[in-house]
Amino acid sequence: MSSFEPVKIGLVSVSDRASAGVYEDKGIPALREWLGRALRNPVTYETRLVPDEQPQVSEALSTLVDDAGCDLVLTTGGTGPAPRDITPEATLAVADREMPGFGEQMRQISLRFVPTAILSRQVAVIRGRALIINLPGQPKSIAETLQGLPQAEPPVPGIFAAVPYCIDLIGGPYLETDPAVCQAFRPKSAVRPAPAQPGSPQ
Ligand SMILES: Nc1ncnc2c1ncn2[C@@H]1O[C@H](COP(=O)(O)OP(=O)(O)OP(=O)(O)O)[C@@H](O)[C@H]1O
Numbered sequence: 001m002s003s004f005e006p007v008k009i010g011l012v013s014v015s016d017r018a019s020a021g022v023y024e025d026k027g028i029p030a031l032r033e034w035l036g037r038a039l040r041n042p043v044t045y046e047t048r049l050v051p052d053e054q055p056q057v058s059e060a061l062s063t064l065v066d067d068a069g070c071d072l073v074l075t076t077g078g079t080g081p082a083p084r085d086i087t088p089e090a091t092l093a094v095a096d097r098e099m100p101g102f103g104e105q106m107r108q109i110s111l112r113f114v115p116t117a118i119l120s121r122q123v124a125v126i127r128g129r130a131l132i133i134n135l136p137g138q139p140k141s142i143a144e145t146l147q148g149l150p151q152a153e154p155p156v157p158g159i160f161a162a163v164p165y166c167i168d169l170i171g172g173p174y175l176e177t178d179p180a181v182c183q184a185f186r187p188k189s190a191v192r193p194a195p196a197q198p199g200s201p202q
């Protein structure tokens with residue numbers, strides 16, 4: 001039994017073609033794969049695969065937060081400038097407050113990978129006691145933005161490093177990360193001692 005707090009995470013893949021079955025959705029598996037490596041908490045996932053339609057994306061986000069009780073919701077896809085890219089608008093439509101630093105930092109990180117990073121209009125917002133973050137649609141961009149480039153000189157922290165403390169501040173569960181994947185940052189005063197693991201000395 002884990003003594004880390006349980007967390008509920010919503011994953012929303014916004015893709016016309018994946019939702020229509022034209023291609024296999026790789027967004028949700030990529031999100032689960034990265035989060036599964038990064039988080040030590042027991043996680044329950046709620047997933048949605050939706051087309052690029054603003055009402056459907058907003059509805060998915062609001063029900064994941066209000067009804068399913070997600071602490072964190074990550075979207076992938078639909079952040080670009082094409083007419084059907086509406087994920088940022090759908091996210092802002094359900095926002096209580098904006099968290100502009102996440103989008104700013106993701107575009108900076110992504111510039112290290114692709115010159116078209118600035119084409120992503122991704123946003124992050126708070127709704128109730130949940131954080132909602134947009135990621136780009138390219139499946140490989142998920143690990144790129146969440147993890148950054150920890151081996152680069154100087155290292156580029158991924159945006160997930162700031163997610164646990166943000167969730168603390170909005171009243172959510174205490175997220176613990178595997179430092180080999182993501183070194184979460186909290187001010188010293190906010191760091192809690194790690195819970196004892198079964199089999200570890202008392
Ligand atoms: N959910 C997904 N699963 C697999 N590949 C994806 C997914 N979403 C995007 N991609 C890939 O990343 C590219 C850029 O993503 P983008 O969100 O701009 O898609 P798009 O061109 O709007 O198409 P669609 O909405 O039909 O996925 C896509 O052209 C596709 O190759």
Ligand SMILES: Nc1nc2c(c(=O)[nH]1)N[C@H]1C(S)=C(S)[C@@H](COP(=O)(O)O)O[C@H]1N2
Pocket residue numbers: 076077078079080081085109110113114116117118119120121135136137138140141142144145
């Ligand atoms: N890390 C990362 N960021 C990225 C990309 C990428 O491949 N990797 N693709 C860019 C491109 S080409 C576009 S058009 C925008 C928006 O993508 P979306 O519409 O798939 O969300 O994200 C940008 N950000």
